[in-house]
Amino acid sequence: MSEVLRRRLLLxxxxxxxRLALLGTDLEQEKLRLMAALSGLLTAWLLGATALLMAVLALLLLCPEPWRWALASGLALALGLAAWRCLVHVQAVLSSGQPFAATLAELQRDRDALGGGPSAAAQGD
Known part of the structure; x- marks a missing residue:
């Protein structure tokens, strides 16, 4: 009897x-995905801010005096819309995928193999 118990414990x-190794891999993937999104966001922000500053300055200097306020307003609106679009894109990148999906799937398979569990009972309803 103790040999059977020992084998089951080893299993x-x-x-x-x-499962712990899979969880570690999932954590590493999530960290890399987050770092990639954040570094991309920071790089885009820095380059975009510099380019826009130079472009706005050039346009305002080239524009005749009476039109400068209208050009400045239009540029502010266009830049605001572009910033909003970038934020929507970053939010979509960060919300894509389910964290720990592989680990959760393995745990569900374990529950199913052991005769169900809370998740299997909830799915049957």
Whole structure:
């Protein structure tokens, strides 16, 4: 009897070890995805701000005096809309994918293999 219990315990420990390794991999992937999004956002912001500053300055200096206020207003509106679009894109990148999807799927398979669990009972309703 103790040999059977020992084998089962070893199987449980092996499964737990695999799940923890998968969780670590998922954490690493999420960290890399977040860092890529943040570094892309920062780079785009710095380059865009510099380019827009130079373009606005050039346009305002080239524009005749009576039209400068209208040009400045139009540029402010266009830049505001572009900034909003960038924020929408970053939000979409950060919300794409489900964190720890592989780990959650493996845990669900474990529950199913062991005869169900809270998630299996909830799915049956």
């Amino acid at each position: 449980v420990l092996a499964a737990l070890s695999t």
